[in-house]
Amino acid sequence: MIAAVALLQGGLRGEDLAAGKLLIASRDLLDPNFAQTVVLLVRYGDDSVVGLIINRRTQIPLARVFPELKEAKGQTDPIYRGGPVERTAALALLRARTKPEEAEHVFANVSMISSRTLLDKTIAAAMDPSMFHVYLGYSGWTMRQLQGEIQLGAWRIFPGNAAAVFDPDPETLWGRLIRKTEERIALAAEGVIYTNANHRCVVNRHHAARPRAESQKERSAAGT
Secondary structure: OHHHHHHHHOOOOHHHOOOOOEEEEOOOOOOOOOOOOEEEEEEEOOOOEEEEEOOOEEEEEHHHHOOOOHHHOOOOOEEEEOOOEEEEEEEEEEEOOOOOOOOEEEEOOEEEEOOHHHHHHHHHOOOOOOOEEEEEEEEEEOHHHHHHHHHOOOEEEEOOOHHHHOOOOHHHHHHHHHHHHHHHHHHHHOOOEEEOOOOOEEEOOOOOOOOHHHHHHHHHHHHO
16 A cells, blocks of 8 residues: 555656656645746766756747747747746757657657757747747756655656646646646545556456445544
């Protein structure tokens, strides 16, 4: 049971961390740089860990950030704030069946663009927002630093999910994911979910729900 709760809380094991994983800020993480954020890890190595905050959409259009790029003129797609490090640096995430040669694979069909040449080319192609986001700045840690934050409960770990990365309503994304985490922890505590030998979450099909009358009787007693 303890193992199940730990897994569902996410991020209590260092081996869970990798490029392509999502970090969900816990309710107790009050650092204004990361409070209520969802971060996609785009690089994870011995030298450094790099992530992009995917749920801080701004009102700043691409055209204003890239005024020298004539193809960007008139493009109103908003810029995202990727993190507190190098806030003038531009990175992008692209969702495509074929990874561009200069892009870095992150997970599944999502890749990161850090080359200015490729970034300009992709912006000029006027990609749909459901497939292409540009971020100013990024989030950075050392491997040991991030693992320490995970062990302290600052973050929950989710598998990479392209639908979450390009969610059309990023402002509510953190709330939805943190509630999902808490719901799963509650189910694990009740024994409805456990982990099998492969550390995968499994629903306990033999868990018997208490009779409705019994539950109502308990609630009445509790109210009294």
